Amino acid sequence: MDANEEASAVQNAAQMSSQQQQQQRQKEMQQQKEAMEERRRVAVRSMMEPEALERLNRIGLVKPEKQRAVESLIIQSAQSGRLQQRIDEGTLVELLEHVEKQSGGAGNIKFARRAFDDDDDSDIDLDNLE
Numbered sequence: 639m640d641a642n643e644e645a646s647a648v649q650n651a652a653q654m655s656s657q658q659q660q661q662q663r664q665k666e667m668q669q670q671k672e673a674m675e676e677r678r679r680v681a682v683r684s685m686m687e688p689e690a691l692e693r694l695n696r697i698g699l700v701k702p703e704k705q706r707a708v709e710s711l712i713i714q715s716a717q718s719g720r721l722q723q724r725i726d727e728g729t730l731v732e733l734l735e736h737v738e739k740q741s742g743g744a745g746n747i748k749f750a751r752r753a754f755d756d757d758d759d760s761d762i763d764l765d766n767l768e
Contacts, residue, residue, distance in 0.1 A: 682709045685716055690730040697734070707737045 683691060698705030711733055715721040725733070 678709065678713070681716070682712055685712055685721060686725045686730070687727070690725050690727045693727060693730060704734070704737060704741075707741070708733050711737065 682694075686694065694705055694708060697708075708730070712721070712725060
């Protein structure tokens with residue numbers, strides 16, 4: 639092996655080692671993130687009644703950002719000592735309303751019905767069928 643090939647092999651080995659280290663760091667970060675999420679879920683689960691937790695999880699299927707905001711609000715309340723009892727459905731509804739007010743209340747749905755050129759000539763006359 640000449641000097642160029644040897645230098646190239648050393649450089650390739652260094653790149654592979656660097657890539658492996660980067661992949662290892664990413665894997666560790668992902669594991670830390672998953673562990674934090676699991677601790678968050680356990681904490682929220684311990685502070686909520688089963689019915690309220692189920693309702694929050696159903697909301698999370700449609701609007702995960704709203705679920706996350708409510709969970710953050712619950713955790714902040716617990717950390718500051720404002721949470722005196724487990725959260726029931728009534729309290730959850732209040733928290734959802736609070737989050738909705740903070741987000742600007744963009745939850746209204748409006749239906750715009752278009753007028754259709756409705757003339758009787760296009761209707762099928764079912765009475766005179768033979």
